Each structure stands twice: as C-alpha cells, then as structure tokens.
Amino acid sequence: MQSALYVSLSGQVAIEKRLETIANNMANMKTAAFRADAVKFETALSRAGTQPVAFSSSGNNFISRKAGGVTQTGNNLDVAVVGDTWLGFTTPSGPAYTRDGRLQIGTNGELQTVAGYPALGAGGTPIIVDPDGGPLTIARNGTISQRNLQVGVLGLFDIPADARLQRFANSGVIPDRPATAVIDFTRTGFQQGFVEASNVDALSEMTALITVSRAFQGVSSMIENSEGTLQNAIRSLGEPAKG
Structure with missing residues (x-):
C-alpha cells in the first residue's frame, strides 16, 4: 500500500476545508460584528500497515471570539458590546446572540435587531418602547430611558467559554450551552452610538491564503510523484525476466 498517496489525499481534504474558511472570512470583512471562522485540525492514526501512518482530519470549524474594532456612528440606536459578552435576540428556533448592536424600533414599538428579530431584555423577554x-x-x-423615564433594560449575556457556537445568519451564534444574564458591568456593558466591525484580519487572511495555496500545490506534487512511483513499479514487475 502506498501510504504517501492516502496521506496526501487527506491533506488535500484538510487544505480545501481551510480554503473554504478563508474565502468565507474574506467575504465578510465588512459585515458588522462578524466573527471569523477558524479550523482546528487533528491527526488520525492508522495502523493498517507495518508502520503507523498519520492522516490529517478534514478539520473542525470553530468561531473566533476575538473582538472587532469599534466605530462611532452617533446613532442612538447603535450599541457596541464591551467585553466578551453578547446581545441577545429571539428567533423562531429560540434565543440567539450577536455582537451586532445595530438596533431598530418596529412599528409596534418592539426593539429589534437590524435583521428584524426582537432584542431580548435582561429577563429574556422582548423590549417595547414608544415609537413616537x-x-x-x-x-x-x-x-433604556426615553424622556428621562426608564422603559426597559437591554440584556447582556455571557456565553460559557467552553460552549460550542453554531453560526446563525451572518453575525449571530447559537451556543450549545445556556447563556446567562450579566449582572456585573465593571468590565462589560454597552457603548451607545458605536458599532463593532468584523474581527476578520484582512492581512492575516491573505497571508494564510497564500500559504495554504502553496501547501495545496505541494501536496498535489507529492500525489503526482507517488503515482509515478507506483506506475514505475508496476511497469518493472510486468517486464519479462531476462535469462
């Protein structure tokens, strides 16, 4: 068995996964509060032959929690989230969380995300304000105050550090563990009139794209060499013995 051929193929699968991730990140560099995808690769060991062979897995995506830059907008319905916390909103499938604090007021006075989902209050319920x-x-x-009167409390939520995040739309996430409301605002909170940008680092992604592309070419060359070696061996074994 030519282990090099199968190892190279597993490497190509892993590299293709990384290329898809880089492409998605670069496509969302301008998406407010977008959290970049990254890939964690592991090694799968096979002892099918006399020597152990290490194969690369296809990789598991995870969402980076690194904060993006903050830009001042002056819009009173824009809020940036301070600290490793999240703004909550409700979806038909249940609660989800985002760092995109571009809010709007619905016709019924409901405070909503830019995508039209109801923003959650500290108690986990929607917030209603006076549209006029x-x-x-x-x-x-x-x-939240309106004409110097408190009309609600915008919820801020903490997602456990070991929770696995599933992407919802562009900037939303759904954790596999329950989020809890933040009650200590010493290092966390909201910053009104600001919006968080994507946390995608364009330079890093471009560098990664070049590196991964070269790696793919290198693996392709390895496969060609492995196939050439196999063909030469078959050709040699098929030649009649000289005697």
Missing part, C-alpha cells in the same frame, strides 16, 4: 416617544438613551448597564 423620542430618542432612546442606553446606559452602560443596558438601562
């Missing part, structure tokens, strides 16, 4: 009641003031702890 004037601009909102959102404090660091999420307290």
Whole structure:
C-alpha cells in the first residue's frame, strides 16, 4: 500500500476545508460584528500497515471570539458590546446572540435587531418602547430611558467559554450551552452610538491564503510523484525476466 498517496489525499481534504474558511472570512470583512471562522485540525492514526501512518482530519470549524474594532456612528440606536459578552435576540428556533448592536424600533414599538428579530431584555423577554416617544438613551448597564423615564433594560449575556457556537445568519451564534444574564458591568456593558466591525484580519487572511495555496500545490506534487512511483513499479514487475 502506498501510504504517501492516502496521506496526501487527506491533506488535500484538510487544505480545501481551510480554503473554504478563508474565502468565507474574506467575504465578510465588512459585515458588522462578524466573527471569523477558524479550523482546528487533528491527526488520525492508522495502523493498517507495518508502520503507523498519520492522516490529517478534514478539520473542525470553530468561531473566533476575538473582538472587532469599534466605530462611532452617533446613532442612538447603535450599541457596541464591551467585553466578551453578547446581545441577545429571539428567533423562531429560540434565543440567539450577536455582537451586532445595530438596533431598530418596529412599528409596534418592539426593539429589534437590524435583521428584524426582537432584542431580548435582561429577563429574556422582548423590549417595547414608544415609537413616537423620542430618542432612546442606553446606559452602560443596558438601562433604556426615553424622556428621562426608564422603559426597559437591554440584556447582556455571557456565553460559557467552553460552549460550542453554531453560526446563525451572518453575525449571530447559537451556543450549545445556556447563556446567562450579566449582572456585573465593571468590565462589560454597552457603548451607545458605536458599532463593532468584523474581527476578520484582512492581512492575516491573505497571508494564510497564500500559504495554504502553496501547501495545496505541494501536496498535489507529492500525489503526482507517488503515482509515478507506483506506475514505475508496476511497469518493472510486468517486464519479462531476462535469462
């Protein structure tokens, strides 16, 4: 068995996965609060032959929690999330979380995300404000005031560090473990009038793209060499013995 051929093929599968991830990240460099995908590769050991052979797995995607840059907009319905915490919103499938704090007010006064999902209050329920009641003031702890009267509290949620995140739409995530409401705003909170950008590092992604492309070419050359070696061996074995 030519182990090199199968190892090379497993390497190509892993590299293809990485290329797809880089392409998706670069396509979302301008998406507000987008969290970049990364791939974690592991090694699968096979002892089918006399010597152990290491194969690369196809890789498992995970979502980077690194914060993106913050830009001031001056819009009173924009909020940036401070610290490793999340803004909550509800979907037909249940709660989801995002760092995209571009809010809007629905016709019924419901505070919504830019995609139209109801934003969650600290108690996990939607927030209703007066559509004609004037601009909102959102404090660091999420307290929402309108005409100097408190009308609700925007929820801030903590997702466990070991939770696996599933992507929802562009900037949303759904964790596999329950998120909890934040009650200590010493290092976390909201910053009104600001929006968080994507955390994709364009230079790093371009560098990774070049590196991965070269790796793919190298593996392709290895496969060609392995096939050439096999063909030469078959040709040699098929030649009649000289005597």
